Structures are given as structure tokens and as C-alpha cells.
Amino acid sequence: MSLTPCEAGQELRRICSMAPVVPVLVIDDAKIARPLAEALVAGGLFALEVTFRTPAALDAIRAMCDVPGSIVGAGTLTSPDDVRRAQQAGARFGVSPGATDALLDACEADGLPFLPGASTASETMRLVERGYDMLKFFPAEASGGVSFLKSIGGPLPGVTFCPTGGISPTNAQDYLVLDNVVCVGGSWLAPRDLVASEKWDDVAELARLASKLNS
Ligand code: 3PG
Numbered sequence: 001m002s003l004t005p006c007e008a009g010q011e012l013r014r015i016c017s018m019a020p021v022v023p024v025l026v027i028d029d030a031k032i033a034r035p036l037a038e039a040l041v042a043g044g045l046f047a048l049e050v051t052f053r054t055p056a057a058l059d060a061i062r063a064m065c066d067v068p069g070s071i072v073g074a075g076t077l078t079s080p081d082d083v084r085r086a087q088q089a090g091a092r093f094g095v096s097p098g099a100t101d102a103l104l105d106a107c108e109a110d111g112l113p114f115l116p117g118a119s120t121a122s123e124t125m126r127l128v129e130r131g132y133d134m135l136k137f138f139p140a141e142a143s144g145g146v147s148f149l150k151s152i153g154g155p156l157p158g159v160t161f162c163p164t165g166g167i168s169p170t171n172a173q174d175y176l177v178l179d180n181v182v183c184v185g186g187s188w189l190a191p192r193d194l195v196a197s198e199k200w201d202d203v204a205e206l207a208r209l210a211s212k213l214n215s
Contacts, residue, residue, distance in 0.1 A: 002111035005131055012113035013134050015071050015093050016162055016182045018046045021172065021210040023189035024075060024164060025050050030059035032195055037064040037072070039200040040189060043207020049075040049095050049185060052082055058089045065090040073115075080106035087112055095185075097138045099127060115162060119143040121152060124159055133159050134182065141166025146174050153180045172213055186210075 003011060016022070023040055027033055027050060037048055046069055050061050053076055064072045073093035074086035083106040086094055094107055099116035107114035117136040118124045120143075127135055137149065140163035144151075149161060163175050164185030175181050189210060194202050 003113065004111065005108050008107070008111055008113045009131065009134065012093055012115055013160075013182070015047045015073070015113060016115070016134060018071065019044060019211050020176055020183050020213040021045055021189065021207075022047045022049050022073075022162060022164075022183055022185045023207070023210075024185050024187045025060070025190050026053055026187065027051075027056050027060040028054050030056040030063055032198065033060035033063040034067060035198065035200050036190060036195060036203065037067040037070050039203040040207045041067055041069040043204040043209075044211030045189065045207045047071045047073065047093070047183075049073045050091075051075040052077060052086070058085060061086070061089040061091050065092075077103060077114075079103065083107055083110060083112060095136055097136070099123070099132075104130060104132075119148075121156070124152065124156055128156070128159060135159060135161050136185065137161040137163040139165030140175070140184075141171075145171075146178065149175070149178050149180055153178070169209065172210070176213055 050057050061072050071092050074091035075095040077094045077096045080102050093113040095115045097117040115136045117138040160180050160182045162183050162185050167184045167186040168188050172184050175184050189206050
């Protein structure tokens with residue numbers, strides 16, 4: 001059943017509130033998708049963003065959707081065609097580093113909960129005007145990080161963010177204590193070396209530590 005834009009926004013906020021961290025996953029081989037998702041869910045991270053940066057992404061989404069407890073989304077959506085392919089693969093939410101009218105139209109037409117990206121006051125205001133109040137702040141560290149979010153919380157207090165880009169275990173907490181941050185995104189949960197060597201217990205431990213961060 002397709003969600004109305006209002007329902008999609010509520011669902012997106014629910015997904016972002018499930019844990020303090022959303023793993024950003026770049027998957028080269030769909031074979032590792034299922035055990036990777038199982039490890040992350042076992043560690044307490046349920047919303048998983050699979051980026052559309054590799055040919056394996058769609059198969060990875062399909063495989064991860066079968067993992068009990070997971071809520072699998074598609075990241076790096078940049079076109080209406082990406083939105084269509086993400087939904088066909090079973091993605092329950094979409095993420096983009098930015099936003100275009102075509103992308104917003106496609107997500108709204110299909111009822112896909114969508115986390116659009118913004119990194120300036122004007123980008124944020126345009127998205128608010130269009131009904132979005134939960135945004136990805138990207139690239140977080142390169143765009144002013146914690147200082148930007150503290151500053152924009154003054155004039156735009158109703159907007160909340162998932163900062164992503166340059167977030168690590170070292171600075172995640174600095175973001176999570178902010179009133180306008182619901183969760184952070186990061187690729188540190190699935191380091192290429194641990195994934196390549198299939199060290200799923202180590203990945204689960206990284207996820208467990210991340211799930212204990214305070215939001
Ligand atoms: C993203 O795709 O959202 C970011 O590239 C993730 O950034 P990170 O690798 O710095 O966590």
C-alpha cells in the first residue's frame with residue numbers, strides 16, 4: 001500500500017528514531033549482504049542504508065530485506081529511475097545526498113519515505129516548504145558539522161537532521177546530543193577489512209557500541 005506524503009514522513013521519522021546510528025553500506029558483493037545485515041541487527045542497528053554506488057546494491061537490498069528486524073533503505077538516490085529500482089528491490093526508505101524536484105516528485109508519487117540531503121539554510125528552507133522536516137545533513141563535517149547544526153537550530157528550530165559524512169565513533173556523540181539531531185549516518189560500521197574477512201562478530205560489536213550512543 002502506497003503511503004501519503006504525510007504518512008511517509010512519519011514513517012521516515014520512525015525509521016530514523018530506531019537507533020542512534022544508520023549504517024551507510026557500500027556493498028561490492030551481494031553474497032555478504034545477508035550476514036552483514038544479520039550482524040548489524042544483532043548489534044542493535046535496524047535501519048540499514050545500502051548505497052546505490054555499486055552494481056551489487058540491488059541484489060544486496062533484496063537479500064537484506066529477508067533478515068528479520070532489518071529495515072533496509074537505498075542510499076545515494078539521484079534520479080526517479082533510482083527511486084523505481086529501489087522500491088522494486090524492496091527498499092523501505094530512500095536517502096539522497098541532496099534533493100531535486102524530480103526526485104521528490106518520484107518519492108512522493110510512489111509513497112517512499114525519503115530522507116533528502118541539505119547542507120545550507122536555503123536548501124533546508126526549500127525542503128521545509130515542501131513538507132520535509134527530517135533531513136540528511138551532508139556532508140556533515142565538511143559543511144560546518146556541529147557548529148552548523150547549532151547555528152541553524154536557532155532560526156529553523158522545527159527541522160531535525162541525520163548528519164552523515166565524516167561521522168565516526170569519536171565525534172558521533174557530539175552530534176547526537178544536539179536537540180535537532182535524531183540519528184547519525186556512517187560507514188564506519190562496515191569497514192572493508194572486516195567485511196572482506198567476514199568477521200561478523202566484530203561487525204556486531206561495532207554495531208553494539210554504536211547502538212549504545214545516547215541520542
Ligand atoms: C554517505 O554516503 O552518506 C557518506 O559517504 C558516508 O560518509 P562516511 O563514509 O564519512 O561515513
